[in-house]
Each structure stands twice: as C-alpha cells, then as structure tokens.
C-alpha cells in the first residue's frame with residue numbers, strides 16, 4: 001500500500017502542491033489529471049523526494065518511500081531527458097540493473113537476459129545499438145518503458161507517458177500497464193488524455209494544487225469537478241469539449 005498524507009510542496013513562495021492525501025493499493029492503475037501547472041509532475045517528484053516537500057509523509061508498505069527507492073521505477077516527462085546524451089538504447093535499459101550489479105562491474109548473464117526481455121516486450125530489440133537521440137518519440141518512450149520493466153520495481157511512476165506517442169506505442173504501453181497491474185504492482189501516471197482511454201484506469205486523482213476529486217473515472221469526471229479544476233464555466237467551448245469527450 002502506498003500512503004500519502006498531507007503532502008505539500010512550496011517552490012519559494014509558489015504553491016506546487018497543497019496538502020494532498022490518498023492511498024493506493026497493490027494492483028491499481030491510477031491516473032493523475034489536472035490543468036497545466038496543477039502539480040501533477042510535482043506530485044510524482046515529491047513522492048520520490050526529487051523536490052523537497054514542505055510537509056506531509058509518503059509511506060510504502062508502512063516505511064518511508066525515500067528509504068526504498070530501489071522499489072520505484074520513475075519515467076520523467078520527455079522534456080526532462082537529455083536526448084543528445086551519447087548513450088545506446090541497450091545501455092539506457094541496462095542502467096536499471098546497475099543497482100544490483102554495481103556501477104563498475106560488467107553486467108552478468110542474468111542482467112543481460114532481463115534487459116533483452118524488456119526490449120523484446122516493448123518490441124524494439126532491433127534498436128539496441130542505436131543512440132537514444134536517433135530514435136522517434138514513440139521509440140524513445142518505449143526505451144524508458146523497457147528500462148522501467150528491467151528495474152523489476154513494485155511501484156511505477158510515469159509522467160505523461162502518452163505524450164508524443166503513436167497508437168501502436170500507446171497500445172503496447174497499455175498492455176504493459178495491464179500486465180503490471182495483474183502482477184499486483186502500483187502504477188501512477190499523469191496524463192492530459194481525455195475520452196474513453198480514462199476508462200482503462202482504476203482511479204483518477206483530479207488535481208489543481210489540492211486534490212479536488214479521487215475515485216473512479218465516472219465519479220471524478222463530473223461537470224462540477226471539471227469546473228473546479230479547470231475553472232471554465234459551462235458554456236466555454238473548451239470545457240464543453242472536455243465534457244463531451246468523456247461523456248459521449
């Protein structure tokens with residue numbers, strides 16, 4: 001069980017997150033939605049301690065999460081990754097095994113098998129010798145999904161995994177998420193996706209600095225909650241699009 005209590009982040013006077021509390025059970029796929037600047041990325045980073053919390057606690061299996069980061073796979077937003085870094089696909093995915101094999105040791109056969117299997121699962125074994133900067137956006141996302149798989153984590157945090165990916169990559173991602181969910185893993189993903197794809201999620205957290213709603217997609221995506229999060233009154237074309245895309 002992941003337990004988040006009154007988590008808050010303050011960026012030198014700018015509120016990033018305001019007293020957010022929720023719990024996630026094993027085997028749940030949870031989406032985090034909200035407008036730009038709502039604190040979705042901040043929430044994922046604060047869970048890991050990548051940004052300092054000004055308050056609150058994050059426990060996983062009753063112990064502080066920051067003491068067991070080896071159990072967490074984090075895939076940041078595309079814009080946070082240096083795609084010009086001269087590293088091959090194979091080595092990016094192998095980084096997931098470094099903690100086990102040690103930074104200065106040659107990876108063993110078991111680590112290589114895990115990396116190979118992860119690349120095969122996301123259908124890019126043929127790209128293993130390519131540099132990450134030479135890949136398409138969808139291929140790049142698959143590399144980081146493979147790295148997350150190779151880490152064999154218990155908790156997966158994805159920051160906008162669907163941004164810039166094609167339907168094929170999205171389908172592979174959703175299949176992998178489903179497999180992880182059925183293995184009892186916890187998955188949290190921030191998204192700007194709307195429409196029927198939200199129904200794939202067990203739960204949604206609707207954020208706008210504070211947690212506006214937490215429940216099934218149907219419970220969360222109500223006109224009143226959307227108004228509260230996005231601030232647009234009914235009659236605003238943007239707001240109507242959002243509602244239409246979900247409720248049709």
Ligand SMILES: Nc1ncnc2c1ncn2[C@@H]1O[C@H](COP(=O)(O)OP(=O)(O)OP(=O)(O)O)[C@@H](O)[C@H]1O
Nearest residue numbers: 011014015016034035036037038039040041042043
């Ligand atoms: N490093 C930082 N320094 C100062 N303020 C920050 C920093 N990172 C985020 N913020 C602020 O914190 C708030 C939440 O930002 P965050 O990036 O978490 O939102 P988001 O929901 O992920 O947005 P988006 O959908 O645009 O990616 C915003 O007001 C943002 O300007």
